[in-house]
Amino acid sequence: MQRPQQLRELFSAFDPRVISGPISHYGGLRQSAETFCEIAPASSAEIADALGTAYRHGVPVRIRGQGHGLNGASLPGAGELLLRTERLGDVRFEAEGTVTAGGGAVLWDVRDVVERHGFTVPVVNDGHAGPSVAGFIAAGGFGPGSSLHGGFWENVAAVTLVDGTGRLRRVGRGDALFPWLFGAMGQLGVVAEATLELVPRDRADPPPYPTGSGAAREVVAASRELKGPGPDEYERDEQLVWFTLFTPGKRLAVAQARIAALEAAHAGLLDYRRRYAYPIRQRRPVPPLVYPRDEPFFAVGSWGALRLPPGDAAGPLRAYAEELTRHAVELGCRRYIQSEATWDVDAYRACFGDETYEALRKLKAQHDPALLLNRGAVFAP
Numbered sequence: 001m002q003r004p005q006q007l008r009e010l011f012s013a014f015d016p017r018v019i020s021g022p023i024s025h026y027g028g029l030r031q032s033a034e035t036f037c038e039i040a041p042a043s044s045a046e047i048a049d050a051l052g053t054a055y056r057h058g059v060p061v062r063i064r065g066q067g068h069g070l071n072g073a074s075l076p077g078a079g080e081l082l083l084r085t086e087r088l089g090d091v092r093f094e095a096e097g098t099v100t101a102g103g104g105a106v107l108w109d110v111r112d113v114v115e116r117h118g119f120t121v122p123v124v125n126d127g128h129a130g131p132s133v134a135g136f137i138a139a140g141g142f143g144p145g146s147s148l149h150g151g152f153w154e155n156v157a158a159v160t161l162v163d164g165t166g167r168l169r170r171v172g173r174g175d176a177l178f179p180w181l182f183g184a185m186g187q188l189g190v191v192a193e194a195t196l197e198l199v200p201r202d203r204a205d206p207p208p209y210p211t212g213s214g215a216a217r218e219v220v221a222a223s224r225e226l227k228g229p230g231p232d233e234y235e236r237d238e239q240l241v242w243f244t245l246f247t248p249g250k251r252l253a254v255a256q257a258r259i260a261a262l263e264a265a266h267a268g269l270l271d272y273r274r275r276y277a278y279p280i281r282q283r284r285p286v287p288p289l290v291y292p293r294d295e296p297f298f299a300v301g302s303w304g305a306l307r308l309p310p311g312d313a314a315g316p317l318r319a320y321a322e323e324l325t326r327h328a329v330e331l332g333c334r335r336y337i338q339s340e341a342t343w344d345v346d347a348y349r350a351c352f353g354d355e356t357y358e359a360l361r362k363l364k365a366q367h368d369p370a371l372l373l374n375r376g377a378v379f380a381p
Helices: 004-010 044-057 107-115 133-139 249-265 310-331 346-352 354-367
Strands: 017-020 035-039 061-064 081-084 090-092 098-102 156-162 168-172 190-197 217-219 240-247 270-272 276-280 297-306
Touching (some): 004 017, 044 081, 044 156, 044 168, 133 190, 240 249, 249 297, 346 354
Parallel strands (some): 035 081
Antiparallel strands (some): 017 035, 090 098, 090 217, 098 190, 156 190, 240 297, 276 297
């Protein structure tokens, strides 16, 4: 294991920084190592060079965008390098009906850019904090627009990926690897940029596609840390947690009843807010790490602010999560485990099922043979 100062020397070509003081993720349930080394590559080529260096020297790498998840996958441990995507903020209009965005660009910011030109990104997350483009792919991605446009995977045309050996490749929708990137939590590589499909805001009178030097490219600055919550909904010092089941429509009422029972059984855990239910349209094959069947489904769940300090909440939250996983398996549903509180790798095997879990392990061996990327988050280190 190399110390942060040694990593700074090893990655000196990438303007490394040694950070003193731990960082956390959105839920505040876990923290990083006290001291760690981080880099922020500004291009796909720089990411490829950095990951190639990490691969040759056996350095574990954590990938961090906005830190929007709750599972701690983006928090560097001792001797690990943190790769931030904050400088990957390009937004480019290159091909009719699409926009290409850097993996570190906040998805909401990309939407704001294209809406100034009369288009919109049809699926973005709901809530009060925006994940990065790469982070939304890593989680799977759904939102209010999913009732018409399906999951985020339905609206991504291609991804530029750098795998765990430093190999750079373009992965299109027809590539066998493509569906496995959605929900993979960075296990298969770093998403440097993605080409997203657009829809006109006014379908009756669609605008011209942006062209010319003045409109072809913009840069949005990814925030160093997650944007704060909106003051109209809750106080900024609240720690929000959420739990979600993906369920077919025929089991929707049962799933909602199970979640209501869980809330009642864990009444002291969260200040529960109104439960949500999003219909998710299915047009193309559904990524196997998101949902096990090619069919429309619903995202149903509960959320709220912790009533306990994060340090005291781990045990009760784990109990809630384990009960929810049992319900998901029993009902033939799937947890949205990629963005939620999870404590050990066994939870992913239970959630995905043995066949899907082993298929992901084989892909991991191909694209991250040294098992360096987000080590220990999904598979044992």
